[in-house]
Amino acid sequence: MNKQTKSEGRKDAPSFQDLILRLERFWADQGCIILQPYDMEVGAATFHPATTLRSLGPNPWRAAYVQPSRRPKDGRYGENPNRLQHYYQFQVIMKPSPADIQDLYLESLFAIGIDRNNHDIRFVEDDWESPTLGAWGLGWEVWCDGMEVSQFTYFQQVGGFDSDPVSGELTYGLERLAMYVQSVDNVYDLNFNGGEGENKVTYGDVFLQAEQEYSRYNFGHADTAKLLEHFRDAEGECQALLTKGEAGERHLMVLPAYDQAIKASHIFNLLDARGVISVTERQAYILRVRDLTKACCAAWLKTDAGGAANG
């Protein structure tokens, strides 16, 4: 008696790319600058300097961007309908968090075609913490009919520094959201471009091969000896740049140093996926990355964008 929803989807729903365009339009109208993805491998959109670093210091900041996110361990060779080692997050960061940020967020959901009269949207407690960023915040996971579609966080600390003012961070899981609005059960069936028949391009057309190839790489072929070396290199380079950039009350090379911290973090994730990091070592690696990001955050506060006083 159970009706199996065919993975064909709703015809009137926005395509994957349309979803992104609508979100960008919506948040541009709220005064966010629309950035492009950061050109490095990151585990989450929060790592983008536009969030990690810009959320620090007194200067107001509003930005939105798509960020491809890499989680090597989550690869499933393209065989799992909703687990990917590479997926997209749509990120909104607003500092200070406006009083109506919850309403704005809800409006954004309506803007991408979620009918406010027929869907159950809920804010369910979920505190956020990133050990590698030395960051935490309070907020919710947002449910739409029982499906988690976004993470909503008020940053309280980043890089070990109190957030003052507080940034509001919204992270939409784009694939999930698209699967929801298009009513498809398998991520690879998502309509990417909105085309019909021959013109239709699916998410699978774009990414299935990549998922298969990267799963092989992540789990079987990434050269762990070289990666360990790369980790140490990135760590060393980050520390060296932080030292070289010191200029009294000022710092002159935070962003290049932070790139190295991001690199170390991603290499750690790869090593973790390869299963060469034991449980006890794991904690030590996380702390090493955290030391790097914390030092970068401290240096950021000595720059103009970080709000350091001129002098």
Add this chain to the structure above:
Amino acid sequence: MAELLLELFSEEIPARMQVRARADLARLLGEKLKAAGLDFGEIKTFATPRRLTIVVDGVPGRSPDIKDERKGPRVGAPEQALAGFLKSSGLSSVDQAEIREDKKGSFYVALIEKPGRAAADVIAEIVPEIIKTFPWPKSMRWGSGRLRWVRPLHSILCLLDGKVVDFEIEGIKSGKETKGHRFMAPKSFAVKSFNDYAAKLKDAFVILDGDERAAKIAKAARELADKQGLALVEDEALLAENAGLAEWPVVLMGEFDEDFLSVPPEVLTTSMKSHQKCFSVTEGNALTNRFVLVANLEAKDGGKAITAGNERVIRARLADAKFFFDQDRKTSLEDRVTELKDITFHEKLGSQYERMNRVRNLAREIALLVKADPDLAERAAILAKADLVTLMVGEFPDLQGVMGRYYALDQQENPAVADAIAAHYKPQGPADEVPTDPVAIAVALADKLDTLTGFWAIDEKPTGSKDPFALRRAALGVIRIILENELRMALRDVLWRSLGAHVIGGVPPDRDETNILSDLIGFFADRLKVYLRDQGARHDLVDAVFALGGDDLLMIVRRVEALGRFLDAEDGEHLLAGTKRAMNILRIEEKKDGRAFDQAPDPALLELPEEKALAKAVDEVEQAAAKAILDEDFEAAMERMAMLRAPVDDFFDKVTVNADDPKLRENRLRLLNRIRATTQAVADFSKIAG
């Protein structure tokens, strides 16, 4: 008398924090009103996901005037003393003070009058204080402000007798307006009183009272199930959580593919509950392919889209669970056992693998005591923790043991072994049942005793309210398993063997093993006392029986029960009094003479008939009681003891113990010693109160 209404309207408050927040608000506001001299009647509190509300009845318009007198220095006292008096009493000159006379002359008195204050002024001060210091388990800042609240605070409604109490915190001005349901009635509206507030909220799709929301959910859920001839799986905690997540709960029923019913019901229920906060539904005794969800919206389409959405999520969740179940069964539990080497049980007590090796040996030995097949007990102990490394238990830790049982059955293990794997964690709380099958009993006891001796060996004992390894629960589990199954066991021997495994296994106790053991036995005695006290027994009786040094818990409890009944009767009461009297006299005289009177009384020196009768009775009772105790018939032993009552009473009535003749005195003291020794057969009477 006026009504005070306060509503703190915020972004979504975590469901688990709402109950405590209500209590904290009631306590803080109550304390501060009282401290300000404002009496009040009833306090009621409410919480929804977006508001914390309190209403206080019977608040007076003003706090009372306070009159106080302060005695000052004598008239004509030095300038300095006068100045100090003026300063401390707030007067500007001595002319404002009254002069009174006493025997020594005249002195100043300052009359201090503190006029009462308008209640609204007081409230305008204390509410901001409460908000700024509210004890949320976790609070946050937002925007550019400094205020902390559980989530951003948006507005404050504060009315006294229908009028706004004016104050402002961090840019939020108190007012008389609130908002209804986030989606169904988002507009602001003003209210006049609590009744007006509650009624208008209901019109705006907000049920203020959490209990009412829970009742609505429970009723609707049962009705939905009933209509289909199904039954709801009741779950109080889940109900409360759902009531804390919706201002206007709407209950809907969804379904999932019947294929998923091949997954164990505990898995389905846990998955739907922990991830989606949905209730399970049964048909007959079996889970059926339906679930009940609670939405926070009366949808235009009657909930079709919401149900369909939830069904899709549940389908994905159950597909995950089924995947885990299928994957897990590809590897036998036996093959997983070596993976336990990678799981640390405790850094000083080794891995789960090492622990398994200790428990399997202990389980074999206990099996012999509880008439279980030692091979089956050992087998169950070997496999008992293997499910910790399965995908399913990794995802749902609550299912430990339960999954092990399913996987064991799947792999054709003996059913007694499979059941023991599930039951060995029991009892998990005072309300949980104890294992009853001998194999499960052996493993459950071995598992708990190994935990206890291990942590005792490394000196990680519970202190005060801290018991991070749940050792009190483990000891209580052992006690309940033994008592409820009426098991005979010399606890000391079993603990000794278990402790030995830790010593051999490389955990060197830093203290003497005998001390560790007596300390642990003492811990069991304390736990047993707590357990028996909860059952209504007197803890002094437990002490009195424990003082005899036994370690067979079942026999100790039987003795305590028999002793309790005996002392409740008149004979027992009198004998206790007599024995205590004997013991008191002995204590004093033993001290005086610096020696014991522990030889047998000399029959030739028994002069009075009461002495003779007592000596005879003591001998008879001693023998009879000893036999009854040998037969473990404690009722009979107590009945024999009762026969001592009359001779003891008569003895104290007629016989002077401290006779002038030292020989007579000594013989009578020896007789008293006999009373003490004889009663020792059933309990140490000196430990009994009264």
